[in-house]
Amino acid sequence: MGLPSLSLIAQSVLSGVFIGALYGLLGLGLSLSWGLLRQINLAHFALAFLAAYLCYQLSTVGGIDPLLTLVVIVPGFFALGVAMQWLFARFEITAFNSLLVTFGLTVIVESLIQSIWTADFRRLESTYGNAKFKLGFLYIPAPELLTLVLSLSLAFSMWAALRYTDIGKALRAAAEDGPIATAFGVNRQALALLLSGACAALAGVAGVCIALSYTLAPAQIYGWIGVVFAAVMMGGLGRPLGPIVAGIVIGVSESVTMALTSPSWAPLVSFSLLIVVLLVRPSRV
Amino acid sequence: MRALAIHKEEVTMRSTTVRHLVGGIAALACALAVVAGTASAAPSGPPIRIGSTLALTGPLASTALVHQLVGDIYVEQINKKNGLLGRPVEWIVKDDQSKPDLARTLYEQLITVDKVDLLMGPYATGAILSAMGVAQRYNKVLVHHTFGIPSLAKYDAQFPTWSLGADPAATFPNTLFDALATTPKPPKTVAIVTSKFPSVHFMSLGAREAVKKRGLQEVVFLEWDFGNRDFGAIAARVKDANPDLVWVGAIGLEGNQLLDAMKKIDYTPPLHFYMYPAPGPMAQAPEAKNALAATIFEEHAPYLNNPGAAEFVKLFNERAAKAGLPYTAVETQAAASYSAWQVLDAAVTATKSLDDKVLAEWLRKNKVDTIQGKLRFDGPSNYGDDLMAVKQVQNGRWVTVWPKSVAAPGATLMTK
Numbered sequence: 001m002g003l004p005s006l007s008l009i010a011q012s013v014l015s016g017v018f019i020g021a022l023y024g025l026l027g028l029g030l031s032l033s034w035g036l037l038r039q040i041n042l043a044h045f046a047l048a049f050l051a052a053y054l055c056y057q058l059s060t061v062g063g064i065d066p067l068l069t070l071v072v073i074v075p076g077f078f079a080l081g082v083a084m085q086w087l088f089a090r091f092e093i094t095a096f097n098s099l100l101v102t103f104g105l106t107v108i109v110e111s112l113i114q115s116i117w118t119a120d121f122r123r124l125e126s127t128y129g130n131a132k133f134k135l136g137f138l139y140i141p142a143p144e145l146l147t148l149v150l151s152l153s154l155a156f157s158m159w160a161a162l163r164y165t166d167i168g169k170a171l172r173a174a175a176e177d178g179p180i181a182t183a184f185g186v187n188r189q190a191l192a193l194l195l196s197g198a199c200a201a202l203a204g205v206a207g208v209c210i211a212l213s214y215t216l217a218p219a220q221i222y223g224w225i226g227v228v229f230a231a232v233m234m235g236g237l238g239r240p241l242g243p244i245v246a247g248i249v250i251g252v253s254e255s256v257t258m259a260l261t262s263p264s265w266a267p268l269v270s271f272s273l274l275i276v277v278l279l280v281r282p283s284r285v
Numbered sequence: 286m287r288a289l290a291i292h293k294e295e296v297t298m299r300s301t302t303v304r305h306l307v308g309g310i311a312a313l314a315c316a317l318a319v320v321a322g323t324a325s326a327a328p329s330g331p332p333i334r335i336g337s338t339l340a341l342t343g344p345l346a347s348t349a350l351v352h353q354l355v356g357d358i359y360v361e362q363i364n365k366k367n368g369l370l371g372r373p374v375e376w377i378v379k380d381d382q383s384k385p386d387l388a389r390t391l392y393e394q395l396i397t398v399d400k401v402d403l404l405m406g407p408y409a410t411g412a413i414l415s416a417m418g419v420a421q422r423y424n425k426v427l428v429h430h431t432f433g434i435p436s437l438a439k440y441d442a443q444f445p446t447w448s449l450g451a452d453p454a455a456t457f458p459n460t461l462f463d464a465l466a467t468t469p470k471p472p473k474t475v476a477i478v479t480s481k482f483p484s485v486h487f488m489s490l491g492a493r494e495a496v497k498k499r500g501l502q503e504v505v506f507l508e509w510d511f512g513n514r515d516f517g518a519i520a521a522r523v524k525d526a527n528p529d530l531v532w533v534g535a536i537g538l539e540g541n542q543l544l545d546a547m548k549k550i551d552y553t554p555p556l557h558f559y560m561y562p563a564p565g566p567m568a569q570a571p572e573a574k575n576a577l578a579a580t581i582f583e584e585h586a587p588y589l590n591n592p593g594a595a596e597f598v599k600l601f602n603e604r605a606a607k608a609g610l611p612y613t614a615v616e617t618q619a620a621a622s623y624s625a626w627q628v629l630d631a632a633v634t635a636t637k638s639l640d641d642k643v644l645a646e647w648l649r650k651n652k653v654d655t656i657q658g659k660l661r662f663d664g665p666s667n668y669g670d671d672l673m674a675v676k677q678v679q680n681g682r683w684v685t686v687w688p689k690s691v692a693a694p695g696a697t698l699m700t701k
Contacts, residue, residue: 008521011550015517111342118609119346121538121566132549141549215538215566219344219383223512251515258518263509264481 004259007137012259013252018144020231020244020251022213025151025206026224027232027243028158029199035238036175037192037199038095039088042225043102044203046109049221051077051207053113056124056216066126066212067146073204081200082193089189106221113218122216129212143212150205151244158198158240171195175238227267230274249273328368332375333639335360335629336401338391338416340408343383347563348537349408352430352622353378354604356405358597359626369633377401385411392419402639405625410434410484417443426641426648428629430621433484433561438666442645446624447617448581448657450671451664454491457579457673461558462495464577464675464687465530468700472529472556474502478519478543479534482511485560489534504528511536520546523554530556541566541573548572556700564683565612573678575699580676581657582620583685585693594656597623616676616683624655 026048033041051073058069084105093101131142162168173181174188182188210216228243231250235242250273254266337356340349360376368374377399381388388407395401396419404420406413406429413432420427421440428444435451450456465471475496479489486508496503505526507519520543523531531554533540540562547554558577559567567573582588589595598615605613615623631653632644652661661669675687677698684693 004522005525008518008525011521012518015515015521015546019515019517114342114346119342119350120610120612121347121563122611123541123566123569130548132551134551139550144549215541215563217344217347217538219342219346222344223514227514255515255518258509258515259522263507263513263519266513266515267510 008259009256010138012255014138014140016252016255017248018141018148018251019255020248021144021148021151022206022209022247023224023228023231023251024155024235024244024247025147025202025209026228027235027247028151028155028240029202029206030228031232031235031237031239031243032158032195032202033199034232035236036171036195037085038175039093039098039102039196040095041102041199042099043084043105043109044199045221045224045228046106047077047080047200047203048207048210048224049216049218050109050113051204052211052214052216053117053122053207055208055211056122057117059124059126059211066124066128066208070205070208073208074201077204078197078201081197081203084200085193085196088196089192110218110221117216117218119218124211124216126212141213143209146212147209150209151247154202154205155240155244162240167191167194172238227270230270234274234277326367326371328364328371328373330372332373333369333403333633334375334377334399334401335403335405336377336379336392336395336399337405338379338381338388338395338407338412340383340412341378341380345383345409348618349383350608350610351605351618352408354601354608354610355619355622356626358600358604359623359630362600363626363630369630370637370639376405381407381412383409383412385415388412389415389419392416396423396425403629403633403641403644404428405629406430406432410437424641426629426632426644428625428632428648430625431618434487435666435668438668441667442641444628444645444648444662444667446628446655446657446660447621448660448670448672449668450673451666451668453671453673454487455494456671457488458492458495460671460673460687461492461577461579461675462499462501464698465556467687468556468698470529470700472501474504474526474528475530475532476505476507476523476526476528476554477503477532477534478505478507478523479509479532479560480511480513480536480539481508482534482536485534485536488560489532492532492534509539511539513539514542516543516546517549519543520550520552523547524550524552528554530554530558533557533559535559536561537563538566540576540578541570544570544572544576561617564614564616564618565610568612568614568678568681568683575701576678577686577698578676578683579617579673580683580685581617581672581674583616583676583683583693584614585684585696587691588620588656588685591656591658592654593623593627597656614683620657624657624660627655628653628660 030044033039055066055069058064059066128143133140170186171191174186231243231247234246250270253269257266257269339352360374364373379391404425404427407416408431410433413429417440426442430446432445540559562578584598601615602613632648636643636647648662652659674685674691676683677686684696685691686696686698
């Protein structure tokens with residue numbers, strides 16, 4: 001095999017950045033709920049796919065622009081997240097139990113999706129799907145670019161909100177030491193409802209991005225879990241910028257591996273990177 | 286006297302009316318008997334129970350749904366006639382959740398707990414292999430529809446109805462390259478990119494051999510793990526290699542994912558073949574124009590002339606639309622599935638027996654007419670001929686283009 005061309009490498013890196021951005025967007029809500037609420041929310045993936053199907057339905061049947069579906073999906077999913085957190089608090093679900101409960105919820109959502117949209121493949125055809133830009137010899141597809149922009153802006157917004165707003169500081173304080181935060185007047189329950197709602201809304205945004213770029217099938221919910229968990233753990237729990245950075249690192253590493261060696265080696269990359277990070281900086285998790 | 290006469294007349298009239306009534310009823314009964322005699326008698330007696338599993342949930346559910354519809358249609362059809370051996374048929378189908386290990390347990394249950402009379406195979410190679418082990422342990426006949434690796438079928442009472450032939454890795458690539466050789470510009474350079482999913486991977490290795498034997502040049506060979514999400518780099522490598530033909534060892538959506546990635550970098554391969562694509566999404570994708578794939582049945586003549594084919598296609602189209610499937614056409618999956626029921630039906634009807642040994646013996650010695658053609662089970666691993674043909678996306682639908690004996694009327698292999 002000859003040397004790979006510059007366009008091959010550059011296009012592969014770009015492709016890795018784009019998929020990494022989606023890993024990051026999916027990981028953002030997961031990381032925040034894990035780090036700040038101590039909930040390992042597997043249902044996050046199910047919510048993302050539920051949002052993807054809703055986007056498909058609203059666009060295909062309702063004729064609404066896929067991006068405009070966010071107007072319905074984001075508040076709807078926020079409410080769903082709040083309701084979930086209320087139930088979790090009501091039944092005092094611990095971190096470990098949250099893994100089991102949310103796995104159960106994932107199965108329920110998968111069944112719900114299958115009963116409404118069947119197990120067959122669904123593809124959202126939109127004007128965004130065919131739109132792309134050319135920058136020199138690089139092709140930039142519009143849906144992936146949109147995902148990147150949304151991921152970065154949401155990650156930075158969450159970072160800024162946690163760092164500079166009173167609510168953000170209270171959330172971090174509550175995660176650090178709940179009883180002390182309560183003693184200082186922090187309403188932990190209300191904050192938890194707010195954060196859970198925000199995480200579910202983030203899942204909704206990720207779902208719309210998935211619908212724009214991928215063909216949907218209910219069982220695909222599980223296909224993302226491994227690599228997104230790797231991104232979340234590498235990025236550090238409760239850190240909004242972590243998953244996006246780790247996601248892009250994983251995406252680019254996988255993509256470059258595929259461009260230079262056998263594509264079947266790519267899945268090894270994300271988990272090898274995770275193992276290295278855990279060995280070098282175990283405190284991140 | 287007059288009163289007596291009137292009374293007698295009334296009695297006579299009444300008895301005449303009764304006679305007429307009885308005569309009428311008798312005539313009606315005779316007429317009904319004649320009608321019933323010309324149609325089939327309704328099946329009666331205890332039902333014949335046929336057990337199987339399907340991947341009703343999990344990653345294979347999208348295709349298993351097709352097999353569920355087909356089974357429902359066949360059982361309904363057979364019960365509308367005379368059932369099997371005059372008895373109604375009951376199909377017990379359990380959800381193996383796309384897990385071969387669960388399929389094994391459920392087949393064990395079907396035999397030992399549900400005590401089914403006959404077995405029907407599950408969907409997909411892994412589950413069929415599991416079911417085959419159980420069937421062998423209990424000496425049950427296993428007719429199955431979607432087993433992708435013939436060399437692994439060692440049990441002598443298993444009967445495949447997906448007509449791959451005993452060595453499809455050798456035979457099918459030749460069919461494809463024979464078809465391409467008839468085009469004005471046959472390919473000289475080939476990129477082979479393939480999923481490592483077992484039932485397509487060995488076919489891609491067969492394609493490599495065929496490329497070598499025919500003196501063609503393999504410009505790139507790439508493998509990915511099943512479940513790969515990012516096809517950007519693979520598409521870029523194919524574009525870089527600039528082949529005349531891309532052989533894509535894809536199963537399910539992988540073909541569409543690669544096509545999508547190629548579209549994003551403005552690349553359209555001159556010729557492109559996909560082993561087992563998701564038929565609906567591929568036929569409906571504009572970038573899939575002229576895409577080639579393997580098939581055993583499509584909704585056109587001469588397949589529609591095969592016994593039962595036209596009626597089945599009509600029913601399946603209706604049921605699939607009713608079930609909300611986005612793609613309602615009959616192709617390989619549905620045809621192999623329907624053939625499996627036809628084969629089991631033929632064996633029971635011919636032998637008038639539910640004895641697995643008798644059924645297996647009969648199947649090994651006889652050919653069965655199915656909607657995909659005549660199937661025989663007397664070759665290695667009970668496989669018969671490789672009936673796989675080459676189909677192509679033309680104007681948003683699949684049409685068979687090669688060999689000519691099964692090509693759609695007027696259809697030719699398009700290269701532009």
